[in-house]
Amino acid sequence: MEHTKFEKIALIGIGLIGSSLARVIRRNDLADHIVVATRSAETLSDAQALGLGDSYTTSNAEAVADADLVIVSVPVGSSAAVAEDIAAHLKPGAIVTDVGSTKASVIEQMRPHMPVGVHFIPGHPIAGTERSGPSAGFAELFEGRWCILTPLEGTDPDALERLTRFWQACGSTVEAMDPAHHDMVLAIVSHLPHIIAYNIVGTADDLEAVTKSEVIKYSASGFRDFTRLAASDPTMWRDVCLHNRDAILEMLSRFSEDLASLQRAIRWGDGDKLFDLFSRTRAVRRSIVEAGQDVDAVDFGRQATRLPGE
Amino acid sequence: MEHTKFEKIALIGIGLIGSSLARVIRRNDLADHIVVATRSAETLSDAQALGLGDSYTTSNAEAVADADLVIVSVPVGSSAAVAEDIAAHLKPGAIVTDVGSTKASVIEQMRPHMPVGVHFIPGHPIAGTERSGPSAGFAELFEGRWCILTPLEGTDPDALERLTRFWQACGSTVEAMDPAHHDMVLAIVSHLPHIIAYNIVGTADDLEAVTKSEVIKYSASGFRDFTRLAASDPTMWRDVCLHNRDAILEMLSRFSEDLASLQRAIRWGDGDKLFDLFSRTRAVRRSIVEAGQDVDAVDFGRQATRLPGE
Ligand SMILES: NC(=O)c1ccc[n+]([C@@H]2O[C@H](COP(=O)([O-])OP(=O)(O)OC[C@H]3O[C@@H](n4cnc5c(N)ncnc54)[C@H](OP(=O)(O)O)[C@@H]3O)[C@@H](O)[C@H]2O)c1
Ligand SMILES: NC(=O)c1ccc[n+]([C@@H]2O[C@H](COP(=O)([O-])OP(=O)(O)OC[C@H]3O[C@@H](n4cnc5c(N)ncnc54)[C@H](OP(=O)(O)O)[C@@H]3O)[C@@H](O)[C@H]2O)c1
Known part of the structure; x- marks a missing residue:
């Protein structure tokens, strides 16, 4: 998978998603150099203590210099600010992507700032947990999960292919979708x-x-x-x-x-109406379990992880 | 725990709850004899194949003869019909209880049929899963869980004490509450x-x-x-x-x-309003985990029970 490896990946935002990416990139050897950027000195030093990157900075502009892949993993409302920060410092030919949970808004916020010659390909890994911050991440987060990319019109097929391979190398199956x-x-x-x-x-x-x-x-x-x-x-x-x-x-x-x-x-x-709805919904759970999207265990398998005192 | 053991326990209804009771009664030696009653011949033969009781019948009346504890575990809407079935056949001094998820309605349905000299003490184990039927039960279901009893005015303290000890012997902590x-x-x-x-x-x-x-x-x-x-x-x-x-x-x-x-x-x-609500609710989860009412593991510990393909 030579083509999958990047020289320098810049991770902007190093919470649950960013730090899971850092871990899987390291474990699967997907980059020569990982640069970690985050807003606060505190989070940055947590990331450093966890050894998530090769270099660390609170400057988004500094982070993206020379990076051939930039992954933005911040709350979606901060997308415009990050795009503004990095726009002038992106390397020609770099791929810029994100992991935000909404896509039309992120595109609206980021696209106007993206310079010609940079490949902006929005994305969203369908993987997460209820935890946040750099210590919450783990390398297996994306394994067996879907990753949706929402390429814009005119996207370079080679760049799209490279980003697709990257997510596959993280363990995900990639699907393309219209942002709306x-x-x-x-x-x-x-x-x-x-x-x-x-x-x-x-x-x-x-x-x-x-x-x-x-x-x-x-x-x-x-x-x-x-x-x-x-x-x-x-x-x-x-x-x-x-x-x-x-x-x-x-x-x-x-x-x-x-x-x-x-x-x-x-x-x-109206008992019949209640019974009808309550019967119909059972089939949905069955399909989810059959599709491998949930465990087939009572109580989500909580029995396996025994509660204290039980 | 001599006093906890009953001579004959009649289980009316042998689904998730009834069959879990059968299993824990057997395992913890809480009765000399378990009689299993259910409406359909099919469910009865499933129960028999699982060896859940010492005797089996589709007649609720037959089941309660000579029983010193009768536990009704059927959908709450069938409570009146079951009470009618058994009323004339209950042994004087017997304890009759149920496990129904609603209490005022069950009391309204059953109390009028209960003869003098029989101790009717409604109950509800706060334990369950999404599965149903006799094969879904397991002896550990009630372990470390609460069981609510809603004793009526004039309930015999000895009978209440005996039923309380029974649920404790099943692994539960008993709490008394007003039905409403x-x-x-x-x-x-x-x-x-x-x-x-x-x-x-x-x-x-x-x-x-x-x-x-x-x-x-x-x-x-x-x-x-x-x-x-x-x-x-x-x-x-x-x-x-x-x-x-x-x-x-x-x-x-x-x-x-x-x-x-x-x-x-x-x-x-209104981002502030959203942020306030979304922050407040975090504390509730923390309390639930601290109270030992849920596992402190991401995704409910689904990671422990790996999904197929992961
Ligand atoms: N959590 C999930 O289940 C999940 C799943 C899929 C996609 N996503 C998406 O992934 C993105 C990141 O989520 P996460 O769960 O990784 O979040 P997280 O654990 O809370 O981490 C957020 C990161 O973004 C930074 N950040 C926060 N506010 C910022 C701002 N105003 N400007 C610049 N940076 C800021 C934080 O930096 P500091 O700590 O230094 O402030 C931190 O590095 C979000 O867009 C989310 O929608 C999340
Ligand atoms: N499931 C839970 O999580 C849970 C938790 C606490 C309390 N409860 C309460 O426990 C009771 C039993 O629930 P379950 O989960 O054990 O149900 P279940 O697994 O569906 O079993 C129901 C039992 O009741 C019998 N039954 C069904 N309809 C009946 C009717 N019209 N007349 C007489 N018997 C009938 C069934 O007999 P046949 O199969 O022979 O028809 C079966 O033996 C309910 O009142 C429920 O509210 C349930």
């Missing part, structure tokens, strides 16, 4: 679930008739499943909501309509 | 999460702009967490919705109000 379609798909499979999870945890937290300690104590009966998503990074998710607004509002309004109809069925005791 | 309060607490920690999960999976399944195969493929980015709850037994959940209607409607309306406000924040780009 990406944003619609992700709104339902990722953004709406997170928003709903945040919302229900907020609702429970606000009750007066049920104490917080009761919510915690009895959470194993369903509630706890939502708290994982609702423990995700607030900055990342604020930005996702602000930057995929239209698709999210569309999905939210469908969800709310359906919920109103379910509420009506409960109010009027 | 139980129904309110469970509406938020269990019923609403399941309803929301069923609803979002339904919404995703109905989209035209996003294909089912895309939903499945990219489900690891959040959606799959909901599909576990939405794969739960449709009959059980239809009955829960119909029999805890008021508390569920109350929680649903609070959830919807909160969601409308969140939707408004997204529409108007």
Whole structure:
């Protein structure tokens, strides 16, 4: 895989995603040199202590000098600022990509700054966890997962091929998609679930008739499943909501309509309607397990990782 | 624990909960004789093949004869019918309990049929999985979990003490609660999460702009967490919705109000409001992990149970 190896990869942002990239690039020998850039001196020194790169800087401009691949892994709302920082310092022929959870907005923010001769190819690895920061990453994060690229019109096929091979070398399967379609798909499979999870945890937290300690104590009966998503990074998710607004509002309004109809069925005791919906949804889980996208184990295999005191 | 052992325990209903009880009763030697009763000959023969009891019958009346503990583990909507079946055949001094997920309705359905001299003490183990049927059970299900009892006025303290010791011998910690309060607490920690999960999976399944195969493929980015709850037994959940209607409607309306406000924040780009909510909910997860009610592992420890192909 000679062609996959880059001379110098610049990682801008070194949180969960950036640091997982650093680890897999190192492990699979995908670059001669990794330069790590992040905004704060604190995060940079954490990254340094973890030995994630070969050189370190808080200057995005400095980081991209001579880099043949630049990967931007920051909250999507910071994409324009990063693009501005780096634009004048990019090496001709360099590939610039990102990992942001929304695509149309990132493109709008970054494309105007990208100089001619630089290959800007937006991307989004469908891999993550509820943790954040440089210590949260791990080299296996992308293994067996999808990575969506949303190449723009006129993208150089060789650059696209090289970036595709890079993600494959990280363990992912690459899929190309139109940015608007990406944003619609992700709104339902990722953004709406997170928003709903945040919302229900907020609702429970606000009750007066049920104490917080009761919510915690009895959470194993369903509630706890939502708290994982609702423990995700607030900055990342604020930005996702602000930057995929239209698709999210569309999905939210469908969800709310359906919920109103379910509420009506409960109010009027329409058992058949409830039974029909509750039966139909079982098949979806089966398909997800069959597609290898979740474990086929009760309670997500929590039994394997025993709880304290059990 | 001499006092904990019963001569004859009748298990009415032998699905996930009933069969888990059968297994733990056997393993921990909590009865001299286990009689298994279920509605269908098919389920009864599955139970027999699994060796769950000492005797088997499709007659609830026959099952309770001479039993000193009767545990009803059927969908809550069938409680009245079971109570009618068994009423005339209960041994004086017997304890009758249940495991239903709603309490006020079960009490309303069963109490009128309970003869004087029989101790009716409703209960609800806060333990379960998304699986159902006799083969889904396991002896460890109740270990380290809570079991709520909702004793009625005038309950015999000795009978209550005996039932409490029984659940403790199954590995649970017993808590007493008022039935109406139980129904309110469970509406938020269990019923609403399941309803929301069923609803979002339904919404995703109905989209035209996003294909089912895309939903499945990219489900690891959040959606799959909901599909576990939405794969739960449709009959059980239809009955829960119909029999805890008021508390569920109350929680649903609070959830919807909160969601409308969140939707408004997204529409108007109110980043601070989003950030505040998304930060607040993190603390809830931390408390749940600290209370030993969930594993402290990324992705619920799915990493421990590797996905096929990973
Ligand atoms: N987490 C997931 O599950 C997941 C999955 C797929 C894609 N993504 C996307 O990946 C990107 C990074 O997410 P992550 O989970 O790796 O986040 P993270 O762990 O919170 O790390 C964020 C990184 O971005 C930097 N950063 C934060 N605010 C910034 C700003 N205003 N300007 C410049 N840099 C800033 C941080 O630097 P300092 O610490 O120095 O401030 C840090 O290096 C996001 O766009 C997200 O949408 C996330
Ligand atoms: N699953 C959970 O996570 C959980 C947790 C706590 C409490 N609970 C409560 O436990 C009870 C049983 O749930 P489960 O999960 O064990 O259910 P399950 O696995 O589906 O088993 C249900 C049992 O009830 C019998 N049954 C079904 N419909 C009946 C009817 N109309 N009349 C008489 N018997 C009937 C079934 O008999 P046949 O197969 O012979 O029809 C089977 O033996 C429910 O009240 C539920 O609310 C469940």
